[in-house]
Amino acid sequence: MARTTGSHAGITGPRVRQAALRLFAQKGYAAVSMRAIAAEVGVQAGALYNYTPDKESLLFDLMRVHLEELLAQADFGAEADPLTRLRQFVEFHIRFHADRPDEVFIAYMELRNLSPENFAQIEALRRRYEDRLETILRDGAKQGVFAIEDTKIMTLAIIAMLTGVNTWFRSGGRLSLDQVVAQYWDMVRRAVGAE
Amino acid sequence: MARTTGSHAGITGPRVRQAALRLFAQKGYAAVSMRAIAAEVGVQAGALYNYTPDKESLLFDLMRVHLEELLAQADFGAEADPLTRLRQFVEFHIRFHADRPDEVFIAYMELRNLSPENFAQIEALRRRYEDRLETILRDGAKQGVFAIEDTKIMTLAIIAMLTGVNTWFRSGGRLSLDQVVAQYWDMVRRAVGAE
DNA sequence: GTCTATACAGCGATAGAC
DNA sequence: GTCTATCGCTGTATAGAC
CATH class of the missing domain: 1.10.357.10 (Tetracycline Repressor, domain 2)
Incomplete structure (x- = not known):
C-alpha cells in the first residue's frame, strides 16, 4: 500500500526525541519551546503532539x-x-x-x-x-x-x-x-x- | 524629611534579590517570571526595574x-x-x-x-x-x-x-x-x- | 501524519500618573 | 518608589482540513 505523502511513521518519532534531547541539554528544558523542537525536526509545532501527549x-x-x-x-x-x-x-x-x-x-x-x-x-x-x-x-x-x-x-x-x-x-x-x-x-x- | 508612603529604599532591593534567589533555586531561572518575584516581594512587576536593569x-x-x-x-x-x-x-x-x-x-x-x-x-x-x-x-x-x-x-x-x-x-x-x-x-x- | 489557524494565557519590559 | 496599563511577543495545546 502506497504511503501518504509526508507520512514518516517510525522516523519522525525518534527525530523528535533526539531534537528534544539536544535542545534541552543545550538551553535547558524551560527555555526550549515546542516550536523550537518542531523547527529542528522540520515539522510544525502541532505535529509533535502525534508523538508525545505533552512537553x-x-x-x-x-x-x-x-x-x-x-x-x-x-x-x-x-x-x-x-x-x-x-x-x-x-x-x-x-x-x-x-x-x-x-x-x-x-x-x-x-x-x-x-x-x-x-x-x-x-x-x-x-x-x-x-x-x-x-x-x-x-x-x-x-x-x-x-x-x-x-x-x-x-x-x-x-x-x-x-x-x-x-x-x-x-x-x-x-x-x-x-x-x-x-x-x-x-x-x-x-x-x-x-x- | 518625611518619607513618601511606600518608599523603601535600601529594603526592597535586598528583598528582591532574596526572592529571586529562592525562586530561581526552587523552580529554575527560566521557569520564574518577574511577576512571580514581584509577588513574593509584595510589589508589582514594574517596580522590580528600579533594582535591576533586567532579569x-x-x-x-x-x-x-x-x-x-x-x-x-x-x-x-x-x-x-x-x-x-x-x-x-x-x-x-x-x-x-x-x-x-x-x-x-x-x-x-x-x-x-x-x-x-x-x-x-x-x-x-x-x-x-x-x-x-x-x-x-x-x-x-x-x-x-x-x-x-x-x-x-x-x-x-x-x-x-x-x-x-x-x-x-x-x-x-x-x-x-x-x-x-x-x-x-x-x-x-x-x-x-x-x- | 502533517498542515494551517487559532485559542488563551503568560512573558519581559516600558510609559506615565501619583 | 510604586502603581496601573499596555505593547509586542511567545508559550502550550487543540481543531479541523487534507
Missing part, C-alpha cells in the same frame, strides 16, 4: 530510557571479588556517562521540571543504580578488603566524583578516556582503603 | 556575589604545611557550601542562562577558586607529602566530591556536619596518598 512527557521519557539503559548495562556479577567489581564499576560509570553527555546532563539538571509522580519514578531508578555500588562497597567492607566508615557516604562521594568527569572531559583533549579511567580508579581505590 | 542581571549578580564571597573567605595561608591547608580547604568547602544551598545550586545550574560575557566572568571566578586547591595539591606533591599523578584531575575530582554533599545533606539528618567533614577529610586524605 513534560518528552523530558520524562528521555530520562527514563536513559536510566533504564544504565541499569540494564550496570551488571557487576556478585561472584567476583569486591575490588574487581569496584574497578568494573568505576570504568563502566565513566565510559557510559562520557558516551551520553546530553542524557546525563538532563537527568541531573531537569529533575525540577517533572511532576511529583514522574520525579519519584526517576529517583527510584537512580536509587537502584546507587545501590549497585553500595552493595559492592558493603561486600568489600564485610570481607575486610575495604576500610570504609560509612558505605552510604562513600557511595555518594564516589558517584559525585566520577560523574564530575562529564563537566570537563572532552574527547581529543589532553587526556584519553583510558587515562582518565586509570586515574580515577587510583583515587577510588585509595579512598576505599584498598591495598 | 538576567538579577541572576548574574546573585552568582557573582556568591563567588566573590567564596573567594574572599577561601584563604589558606601558604605558610602552613600542605596537609594542614588541604584539611582546611575540605572543611571550609563543605561548610561554606552547606550554608548556602540555594546560591550553590544556582551557580552550578543556571550558567546557561548567562550572556557569553557574564558567563566568562563567572567562570573566571570559579577558576580562581579551583586554583586555590590546585596550588595546595601542587605544593604537597612537590614536597613529597602527596602522591598525585595529575593535580588538575585531582583538583576537579575533589571539588566534585565535596560539592556533591549538597545534593543529600540535610541539617538534622542522620549525620552532623562535623561527622560529614570528618568522613570526607578521610577520603580526600587517602585519595591524595597522604599518610
Whole structure:
C-alpha cells in the first residue's frame, strides 16, 4: 500500500526525541519551546503532539530510557571479588556517562521540571543504580578488603566524583578516556582503603 | 524629611534579590517570571526595574556575589604545611557550601542562562577558586607529602566530591556536619596518598 | 501524519500618573 | 518608589482540513 505523502511513521518519532534531547541539554528544558523542537525536526509545532501527549512527557521519557539503559548495562556479577567489581564499576560509570553527555546532563539538571509522580519514578531508578555500588562497597567492607566508615557516604562521594568527569572531559583533549579511567580508579581505590 | 508612603529604599532591593534567589533555586531561572518575584516581594512587576536593569542581571549578580564571597573567605595561608591547608580547604568547602544551598545550586545550574560575557566572568571566578586547591595539591606533591599523578584531575575530582554533599545533606539528618567533614577529610586524605 | 489557524494565557519590559 | 496599563511577543495545546 502506497504511503501518504509526508507520512514518516517510525522516523519522525525518534527525530523528535533526539531534537528534544539536544535542545534541552543545550538551553535547558524551560527555555526550549515546542516550536523550537518542531523547527529542528522540520515539522510544525502541532505535529509533535502525534508523538508525545505533552512537553513534560518528552523530558520524562528521555530520562527514563536513559536510566533504564544504565541499569540494564550496570551488571557487576556478585561472584567476583569486591575490588574487581569496584574497578568494573568505576570504568563502566565513566565510559557510559562520557558516551551520553546530553542524557546525563538532563537527568541531573531537569529533575525540577517533572511532576511529583514522574520525579519519584526517576529517583527510584537512580536509587537502584546507587545501590549497585553500595552493595559492592558493603561486600568489600564485610570481607575486610575495604576500610570504609560509612558505605552510604562513600557511595555518594564516589558517584559525585566520577560523574564530575562529564563537566570537563572532552574527547581529543589532553587526556584519553583510558587515562582518565586509570586515574580515577587510583583515587577510588585509595579512598576505599584498598591495598 | 518625611518619607513618601511606600518608599523603601535600601529594603526592597535586598528583598528582591532574596526572592529571586529562592525562586530561581526552587523552580529554575527560566521557569520564574518577574511577576512571580514581584509577588513574593509584595510589589508589582514594574517596580522590580528600579533594582535591576533586567532579569538576567538579577541572576548574574546573585552568582557573582556568591563567588566573590567564596573567594574572599577561601584563604589558606601558604605558610602552613600542605596537609594542614588541604584539611582546611575540605572543611571550609563543605561548610561554606552547606550554608548556602540555594546560591550553590544556582551557580552550578543556571550558567546557561548567562550572556557569553557574564558567563566568562563567572567562570573566571570559579577558576580562581579551583586554583586555590590546585596550588595546595601542587605544593604537597612537590614536597613529597602527596602522591598525585595529575593535580588538575585531582583538583576537579575533589571539588566534585565535596560539592556533591549538597545534593543529600540535610541539617538534622542522620549525620552532623562535623561527622560529614570528618568522613570526607578521610577520603580526600587517602585519595591524595597522604599518610 | 502533517498542515494551517487559532485559542488563551503568560512573558519581559516600558510609559506615565501619583 | 510604586502603581496601573499596555505593547509586542511567545508559550502550550487543540481543531479541523487534507
